[in-house]
Amino acid sequence: MSAASGTRSHGHTANSGAHPALPPSSTTAGEPPRRLAPLTARGPAPGRxxxxxxxxxxxxxxAGYSNCGVTVVAAxxxxxxQLRRRAIFFGVRDGxxxxxxxxxxxxxxxxxEKLPEVSVGQAIGDLPELTAAHCEPIVYPTTRVKNSFLDDMRLNRDGTWYSAKEKPEKADKKKISHNxxxxxxxxxxxxxxxxxxxxxKADSLPKDVWNGAKPEKWRRLHPDKPAYTILAQMHRDLSEWVHxxxxxxxxxxxxxxxxxxxxGFVFQTSEW
Structure with a gap:
């Protein structure tokens, strides 16, 4: 089983001299750190x-971390x-x-550290169907929808992590809707x-609509579940996710x- 395909953790203890060492990242006097920072790995790509x-x-x-393990964590x-599952490797320095x-x-x-799951509907349900024609900002939407995630997202609410005062600072202090x-x-x-x-996904469509290529294409988000992993290169992949x-x-x-x-985060770009 590949590291990123499972859902359980693996512990490991082995003879430290039996395998090639990873280059240690030292903190003091050439010693390796007491605990390895998590090393994440993406899921396996097709054909690799x-x-x-x-x-x-x-x-x-x-490398000197006989007491080590790996677990798969979902955001x-x-x-x-969103799901965003990643394999995280960790270890404790010998001694x-x-x-x-x-x-x-x-x-x-x-x-x-676990928190309640947030669905797509809870995350974006306050945003109306109306979209901007191009990249221009539009009127900030009003809503009666309430949940703790929206308290952190919306400019006019105090949340657990962000206050209503600090969020508009990133949006030029104007409560308008960008992007x-x-x-x-x-x-x-x-x-x-x-x-x-x-x-x-596209692979659920009739054969006369979908030719069988790119089975992950055209993923409609489920309103009652977290989203599929959202990638950063939106100018290329924005058509992968359906409202x-x-x-x-x-x-x-x-x-x-x-x-x-x-x-309050405004994405300034000429590509979309």
Whole structure:
């Protein structure tokens, strides 16, 4: 099983002299750090070969971290409204006693930080269907929708992490709505994506609509679940994610919300 394909943690203890060492990152007097910073790994890409999970764990052991492990973490477990699963490797320097195997120790630490899941509907449900024609700012939307995630996102609310005072500072102190534009969509494609059920992808479409290529294409977000992983290169991939209710791609602002950027962040770009 590849490191990023599982859902459980792996602990590991091995002979530190049996495998090639990773170059240690030193903190004092040439010694390795007491705990390795998490090393994340993306999920396996189609057609690429990946070493088994034991390979990096053996390398950690050879670098002086015999008590090490790996676990798969989803951003949706920590209050972010998208899945974004990543494998995180961790280890404790030999000679440092935490009185536990690294796997269960870090699993417990991660469990203590978990937050309630936030759905797509909770994250962007206050944003109206109306989008900007191009990149121009438009009137900031009013809403009666309330949840703790929106308290942190909306400019006019105090949240757990951001206050109503500091959020507009990033938006030139004006409570207007930026980045509410979506990538242009042809009428033919509108008709195609209208056939997508909530949470479905292009591979669910009839064969006369979808030719079988790119099975991950045209993913309609499910309003009651976290989003699929949202990538940063929105000028290229904005047409990968379909709005949960409307027959259009998501806007830059909706994508930003799903990545937990509050509305005070303004993305200045000539590409969209």
């Amino acid at each position: 070969a990946y070493a088994p999970v034991s390979a990096p764990l053996h390398a950690f052991s050879g 949706s477990d920590y209050g972010v409204p 440092e006693d935490i009185s536990a195997d690294a796997g269960p120790f870090f699993e417990a630490a991660l469990a203590d 509410r534009h979506a990538k242009e969509i042809q009428e033919r494609r509108k008709a195609h994506i209208a056939q997508l059920a909530p949470g479905a 949960p209710d409307s027959q259009r791609w998501i806007t830059v602002r909706e994508a930003a919300r799903l990545q937990s950027f509050h509305d």
